[in-house]
Amino acid sequence: MAERLGYSATTISRVLSGKAEKYRISPDTVNAVLREARRCNYSPSVAAQSLRTRRSNTIGLLLPSVANPYFADMASVIITELNSAGYTTIVVDTMESEQRLSESARSLISRQVDGILAVPCGEKGMDLEMLSAQIPVVLIDRYYEDTSLPYVTTNNYQGGLDATRHLLSRGHTRISCIQGVQSSMPNKERVRGYVKAMEDEGLAQDIDIIGNEFSVQNGYLETKLLMSRAQRPTAIFALSNTIMLGALKAIREAGLRIPEDVALISFDNNLYMDYMTPSITRISQPVEDMAKLAVKILLDKIKGASNCGSQLRLSPIMVAGESA
Numbered sequence: 001m002a003e004r005l006g007y008s009a010t011t012i013s014r015v016l017s018g019k020a021e022k023y024r025i026s027p028d029t030v031n032a033v034l035r036e037a038r039r040c041n042y043s044p045s046v047a048a049q050s051l052r053t054r055r056s057n058t059i060g061l062l063l064p065s066v067a068n069p070y071f072a073d074m075a076s077v078i079i080t081e082l083n084s085a086g087y088t089t090i091v092v093d094t095m096e097s098e099q100r101l102s103e104s105a106r107s108l109i110s111r112q113v114d115g116i117l118a119v120p121c122g123e124k125g126m127d128l129e130m131l132s133a134q135i136p137v138v139l140i141d142r143y144y145e146d147t148s149l150p151y152v153t154t155n156n157y158q159g160g161l162d163a164t165r166h167l168l169s170r171g172h173t174r175i176s177c178i179q180g181v182q183s184s185m186p187n188k189e190r191v192r193g194y195v196k197a198m199e200d201e202g203l204a205q206d207i208d209i210i211g212n213e214f215s216v217q218n219g220y221l222e223t224k225l226l227m228s229r230a231q232r233p234t235a236i237f238a239l240s241n242t243i244m245l246g247a248l249k250a251i252r253e254a255g256l257r258i259p260e261d262v263a264l265i266s267f268d269n270n271l272y273m274d275y276m277t278p279s280i281t282r283i284s285q286p287v288e289d290m291a292k293l294a295v296k297i298l299l300d301k302i303k304g305a306s307n308c309g310s311q312l313r314l315s316p317i318m319v320a321g322e323s324a
Helices: 008-016 027-039 046-055 068-085 100-110 126-131 156-169 186-199 214-225 241-253 273-274 286-303
Strands: 058-063 090-093 115-118 135-140 151-154 175-178 207-211 235-238 262-266 283-284 311-314 317-319
Touching: 008 027, 058 100, 058 273, 068 090, 068 241, 068 286, 090 100, 090 207, 100 115, 115 126, 115 262, 126 135, 126 273, 135 207, 135 286, 151 156, 151 286, 156 175, 156 186, 156 283, 156 317, 175 186, 186 207, 207 214, 214 241, 235 241, 241 262, 262 273, 262 286, 286 311, 311 317
Parallel strands: 058 090, 058 115, 115 135, 135 151, 151 311, 175 207, 175 235, 235 262, 262 283
Antiparallel strands: 283 317
């Protein structure tokens, strides 16, 4: 391009890297260089730029399940926020595997991402803690007990408490709780809220916690078993939207009505829940706020800010539906 246009390679480089104004390069020169770049289908080498600037303008996003609508919504907000800040997002599905989480984080670092946002899985966060010495790491939705990493999550204990008290206020005493991954902090906290509400009502002997996955199949199979009991529960608290979908299917297959025969309440919110019959009562997490705050904390860390080690818990909101 320098030979064809008659400009120095330095001038062309400054135009293509967006530094024309800084170096007072004339508009005519800029237009000529850009026209030639378009004609040649030129695109900058990200790898070469990252070697020069030590920045790749890419962020790694580790999710436990991209198929889960909750995490899909979260990813959408994160990608939009990062795009507005000039970053490309690399999304990795860790499939609820602690080993895959660790391997994926190391793989992202080898690709020279500038930072990592992670929904962690498993109970030990040592790998992410150690990797954070090399690269900024921020947790979202979940966190590890006693972690030093910054995180943004929902007050899941309060959500579990509110959901169970809602069912208790409507006269239910046989309330089954279908949980997800038992090692995840949100699950532990939601269960703790459920247990606290039951104990406060003098129903410790009726506590019923079952299940082991944040999946449709878990909700379906566990509810199938619940509906076959001689004394089935009058209410079900599903600890995720996916568990709720499985429970809903099993209740309908049993020929039972919601909420007349079995009340159903879910954790997580999504617009489709308002269009179901009946509409679903649920605990809504502030997904958009969580995502935006996590991105802000991560970008501040990348810029070297010293006061961005926040560990935040945001309040959930009860969304009234017709199912409970």
